[in-house]
Amino acid sequence: MSALPSYLLLIRWNALRMKGFLPLAIVVQALFAFGIVVGYPLLFPELDPRTVLFLATGAPAITLITMGLVATPQMVAQARTEGSYEYMRSLPVPRILHLLADLTVWLVIVLPGVAFAILLGTWRFSLDLQVSPLIIPALGLTSLTAASIGYAIASVLPPMAANMMSQVLVVFVLMFSPLNFPPDRLPGWLTGIHAVLPVQAMGEVLRGTLAPASFPLPAGAFLLLGAWALGSFGVAWRVMERRG
Amino acid sequence: MLLEIDDLAKAYRKGARANDGISLSVAAGEVYGLLGHNGxxxxxxxxxxxxxxxxxxxTITIDxxxxxxxxxxxxxxxxxxxxxxxxxxxxxxxxxVEMIGRLRGGRADDVRRRRDGLFEALDIGEWARTDGARLSGGVRRLVGFAMAAVAPGRLIILDEPTNDVDPVRRRLLWTQVRALGDEGAAVLLVTHNVVEAERAVDRLAILDHGRVIATGTPAQLKERVADDLRLELVLEPGAALPELPPFVLRDVGSGQRHLATVAASAAAAAVGWAEAAKLDGTFEEYRLGPATLEDVYVELVGRPDALSNGNDAPASDPATGLEDARVRAA
Structure with a gap:
């Protein structure tokens, strides 16, 4: 069977397998967005316009990143534990198609939650965002990178370790990443780390496209994300092709 | 031969030799059993x-x-x-089943026709439109078989296909396994269910500690125990096993159920002894019959726990394992 029909069949397989997960994914993302847009402002005595913009653009970024880094490894780890990862690998289908189909379904699953996060932020703070059309590649690349990294983590680490690693990453993304606040508030050593990790770049491309009037859109961030997406995709693919 | 395996060796990182010089071959049209305990x-x-x-x-070659x-x-x-x-x-x-058949390269209408035929033959048509989450383990196992059989390769590998399946549908399943061979595929059947395998396979290999310790047809392997009979004993609840007479060559099992091997020449003595013990309330029942492949297996592998799946029975309790295998085989 040629590649395209196989890819479409795998998408259908994954979509049906994960349809029960979709409402849960939306609820979890909505709660994240609610926590950031409604909960975080309680930390500030008063909200200046810049803080508001960081919260409104940080909410979709955090929902997207945590879903990719947390839910993806958990689902891959589960597939490995229950044997479906191996079973799918035993089918006469190029293995890269499994990976592409998984990521495609993933992109679609996270979309409603992200849309909700954007709408909630603009409504709560009465913002009038002049969203750039570049939001589409920014969302796509952010989601793809986060999910690929999650996939790679779950491919390389044993299932238990992958699940723990994903929890650690949530804390890192929520607390120590410049998504809801400007990078200049980070201590110097963490600034250096974030210069090479993809999380800050994810925040930058989403901020720069959601509120282009207020934030720059550095091309370097797109490049860094592209490199992370390719690298982690390559790792996940390589593990999928490997014979133990 | 369609599948030829020669001197296959595989050790895991911890040093355990999972396969240690395995050689076997399976012909097209043949149902070949691979028997062995967990591990x-x-x-x-x-x-x-x-x-x-x-x-x-x-080396491993296919065709x-x-x-x-x-x-x-x-x-x-x-x-x-x-x-x-x-x-x-x-x-x-x-x-x-349809999607797996098409991913395996089957044409949509061929796949659907064959799928419907398999569901009917396995008598699971009533669940054909039920969400997989609501299926029983046995039905899911049968669906797994249909996924392997809907657009079959030239070699079909079935790993414990009858686990969780009810006795009636087991028979239907064995008929379909046989049909796959008759249609020309080579079927490699991995199982620990010796009694069922005896009826279903053309030839078999017994694996122990990563080595092939015997191969042949069920009849060839049973020649090893041609002079033996099996005596199954079930103790009355609370009764202790009496001292076994000298004509009992082997006894495995514990608790209430025992499986003894006796020489064929001692058949009359064995029945007399067991009947007397039944009359005095020691045995609830007993059965004397020809030795089976299971007895060959126990003799070769030397441990009754080899019959059980490690998931069901702790290795430290061989009797449970034996009983388990027999209940499943019933």
Whole structure:
């Protein structure tokens, strides 16, 4: 069977397998967005316009990143534990198609939650965002990178370790990443780390496209994300092709 | 021979030799049983055939082609029912079997026709449109078989296909396994269920600690115990096992159920002894019959726990394992 029909069949397989997960994914993302847009402002005595913009653009970024880094490894780890990862690998289908189909379904699953996060932020703070059309590649690349990294983590680490690693990453993304606040508030050593990790770049491309009037859109961030997406995709693919 | 395995060896990182010089061959049209206890190396061998694991040494060819060098060919040539039942939550059996058939390269209408035929033959049509999450373990296992059989490769590997399946549908399943062979495929049947395998396979190999310790047809293997009879004993609740007479060559099992081997020449003595013990309330029942493949297996492998799946019975309790295997075989 040629590649395209196989890819479409795998998408259908994954979509049906994960349809029960979709409402849960939306609820979890909505709660994240609610926590950031409604909960975080309680930390500030008063909200200046810049803080508001960081919260409104940080909410979709955090929902997207945590879903990719947390839910993806958990689902891959589960597939490995229950044997479906191996079973799918035993089918006469190029293995890269499994990976592409998984990521495609993933992109679609996270979309409603992200849309909700954007709408909630603009409504709560009465913002009038002049969203750039570049939001589409920014969302796509952010989601793809986060999910690929999650996939790679779950491919390389044993299932238990992958699940723990994903929890650690949530804390890192929520607390120590410049998504809801400007990078200049980070201590110097963490600034250096974030210069090479993809999380800050994810925040930058989403901020720069959601509120282009207020934030720059550095091309370097797109490049860094592209490199992370390719690298982690390559790792996940390589593990999928490997014979133990 | 369609599948040829020669001197296959595989050790895991911890140093355990999972496969230690395995050689066997399976012809097209043949149902070949691979018997062995948990950890005997059966699944490791299968995973090397389908290219999920790389052997340390040895060769595997399918239809003369080296599948260690070309694992993609192995995936096209083999269809597999894995030991772990595949979860199909969110999919109906109809959808799951059809999609796997098409991913295996079958044409949509051929796949549907064959799927419907398999569901009817296995008597699971009533669940064809039920979500996989609501299926019983046995039905899911049968759906897993249909996924392997709907667009079969030339080699079909079935890993414990009858686990969890009810006795009536087991028979239907064995008929379909046989049909796959009759249609020309080579079937490699991995199982620990010796009694069922005896009726279903053309030839078999017994694996122990990663080595093939016997091969042949069931009849050839049973020649080893042609002079033996098996005496099954069930103690009355609370009764202790009396001292076994000298004509009992072996006894496995514990608790209430025992499986003794006696020489054929001692048949009359054995019945007399067992009947007397039944009359005095020691045995609830007993059965004397010809030795089976199970007895060969126990003799060869030397441990009654070899009959059980390690998931069901702790290795420290051999009797449970034996009983378990017999209950399943019933």
């Amino acid at each position: 005997a190396g059966k699944t490791t061998m299968v995973n090397q055939v389908v290219g999920l694991l790389r052997p340390d040494a040895g 003369g082609r080296d599948v260690i060098a070309d694992p993609g060919f192995a995936r096209r040539a083999c269809s597999i029912q894995p030991q772990a039942t595949l979860p199909i939550n969110g999919l109906t059996p109809n959808q799951a």
